[in-house]
Amino acid sequence: MSDDLEDDDDIFYGGGKAVTEKKEGNSAEEALPPLEPAKKEENASYSHDYLMPPDDAPSTSEIQEPTKEPKKEADIEAEISQTRKDKMRAAEYHDVTILRQRAAKHSAEAAKLFKKYRAEEAAMVKYQENSNKARRKAEKFIEKSKDAMAKADDKQADLEYLEGGKAERTRVKVAKLKAKTAKMKSKSSRWMSNSAKNTQKAAAKRQKAKALLEQSKTHEAEALNYNKRADRLQKA
Numbered sequence: 707m708s709d710d711l712e713d714d715d716d717i718f719y720g721g722g723k724a725v726t727e728k729k730e731g732n733s734a735e736e737a738l739p740p741l742e743p744a745k746k747e748e749n750a751s752y753s754h755d756y757l758m759p760p761d762d763a764p765s766t767s768e769i770q771e772p773t774k775e776p777k778k779e780a781d782i783e784a785e786i787s788q789t790r791k792d793k794m795r796a797a798e799y800h801d802v803t804i805l806r807q808r809a810a811k812h813s814a815e816a817a818k819l820f821k822k823y824r825a826e827e828a829a830m831v832k833y834q835e836n837s838n839k840a841r842r843k844a845e846k847f848i849e850k851s852k853d854a855m856a857k858a859d860d861k862q863a864d865l866e867y868l869e870g871g872k873a874e875r876t877r878v879k880v881a882k883l884k885a886k887t888a889k890m891k892s893k894s895s896r897w898m899s900n901s902a903k904n905t906q907k908a909a910a911k912r913q914k915a916k917a918l919l920e921q922s923k924t925h926e927a928e929a930l931n932y933n934k935r936a937d938r939l940q941k942a
Contacts (some may be wrong), residue, residue, distance in 0.1 A: 851890030
């Protein structure tokens with residue numbers, strides 16, 4: 707120790723704190739050794755690690771959006787209520803479309819059956835007209851048969867007063883008139899048969915037409931009911 711230092715002066719060791727010499731009579735304690743700077747590893751290269759951010763730190767290049775405040779409970783409840791209303795409206799609209807679809811299906815079936823009904827009715831009218839026409843022709847032949855029979859009767863009555871060749875010619879005329887009468891009756895019967903046949907066909911067509919009309923009206927009523935249900939559901 708240099709003689710220039712006095713006993714009361716502080717002594718500094720390296721970069722450590724000043725250490726004051728203890729007075730005599732105190733417990734002798736050795737002074738703490740000076741702190742040595744940390745030795746660098748040999749051949750350690752200069753690093754820029756102090757410039758790199760930690761791994762979990764966000765990059766400065768990323769745009770940080772401001773955090774939104776959490777929605778209030780009242781807002782969420784309102785959105786839930788609105789969503790439920792929308793869901794109910796969607797369900798009601800779906801039900802309405804189903805009812806309209808069924809109504810349209812019944813309407814289409816009713817129209818199809820009504821078309822068939824009209825076709826059968828037209829055929830019925832045709833057969834009925836043919837029957838009437840045949841009956842009118844049969845009636846004409848009946849009239850001709852009656853006229854021929856009346857003339858034959860008159861000629862037959864005149865035979866009592868005729869003799870010879872006149873009587874023979876009159877008998878031939880009477881025979882011809884009776885043959886004509888039979889012929890007219892045959893034609894009349896044939897046309898009457900034709901009339902009856904057409905009448906039977908007309909009756910069958912009429913029966914089928916009425917059945918088709920009933921089915922058409924049933925489908926029409928179903929379509930009307932479905933439309934009414936759809937209207938009530940849509941107004942609710």
